[in-house]
Amino acid sequence: MKTKILVVEDDKLVSFEIKSILDNNGFDVNICESYACCIKNLDTFKPELILLDIDLSKKYEGIQIGSYLNSKSNLPFIYITGYTDIETLKRIQTTKPVGYLSKPFREIDIINNIELALYNKKASLDNVINEAEVEEESKYSKPIKRALEYIDTNINQEIKTSELIRVSGWSKFHFIREFAKEVGVTPYQYIFEQKMNLASSKLKNTYQTVKEIAFDLGYTSNSSFTNAFVKHSGLSPSNFRKKYCR
Template sequence: MKSCFVLIVEDEALIAMHIKAILQDEGYCVFLVNNVDDAISCIEKESIALVLIDIHLNKDKDGVSLGKYLLQLDRIPYIYITSYIDKETLDRVKETRPYGYIVKPFKDIDVITSTSIVLNNYKYKEIDILRKKEVPNDFIPYRLKEVIAYINENIEQKLEIDELASKSQWKRHHFMKMFTKYVHVSPYQYILTRKIEKAKILLVDTAIPLNQIAYELGFKSYANFSNAFKKNCNMTAENYRKRFQKK
């Protein structure tokens, strides 16, 4: 996975530039900051695929605090790069559940292999999550299960609530109420979520143009698809493809 964005959070300039050079030679686009606040700002603005974090930064907030932020964010993997291996530091680090831990001094190959493996594993974790999502549990009324199955089988089509209510043999208002009660989201949100999930798979597994994906999934326009995707995924469809598409 090359040409994706990697963020380095390191306050020792020579080490930071060394890591940057290693990753750029491997084809990654690299951002470089020296404190947690700038790191969070970069994460919010850019489609960061991986963060490499020094633990002891010369600021009020250390790298572990950034790890806690990323753990809560739950959409970007991160690796610590540090010279500290004492029990107290390791115990703090474990609480943030990092994807890797590189000890200084390191060899170039340590950075290269750790970065490649973490990005690869995280990519397949994302896709596996999408493909393993299941329709809700067995307590759902049978007629509602049939509607959900119909939605999933026809997610590329334009699905109307009146049509779905008719298939359930309930009146529109009762159908909306029952769907939300058992599925925990409205029919509109369920359909949109499934369309976005399908779009993610098409973005990763195919080279179909974005406007064609929008058309095939029944969106009113490419702009409508683009806005919905960005709102649901916190990144554009184009950046999602760059980050996760199989090479």
């Protein structure tokens, strides 16, 4: 089974070159040119690693994707870019890529970075599995674990308690009581915290407008998102961005 790699790059010459290199080295490759295509491919292509150009559509869309991947998945990604200025490096570090490939690059640079990233991913997965095996028995029961996974997967949408109850397989009252007991907060509070953490990360690390972030998190109006955010952090989204971004 070939390792699947998604290349997100809007320069057709560069993406074709990378695809040729990866094909020759036995990887299964898909190419995307935009944020939307990349997000879609996470579900359809299910890559194990992503190579990500920073300056997609000349709007730094790559950093938005990096921020999304950092907060939403454990998928490793490597930035490819001609930017090497300190400000950009600082910005991309916040999104925690596993590598950074500076243009112009050679075949060996790409392959070495990928092999290293995949090795580290496997090593950390082994650790996680070992820890999880120990933790799983002690920390959460299986129904609560299923509910937490559901929340994590659907954080970009409105999450209804009835759905959580359904995936847990418990009755309503039993689920709410057990959730609070095991997680330490109610389901509503937990979802709220997760959404606000993601919103903070997006405000800090992307150029998405407040409206777009609100929409991404499943809020149907800008004002309800703003109210929620003020309640969480004591600042409006735009003031939060001013305070934490340069």
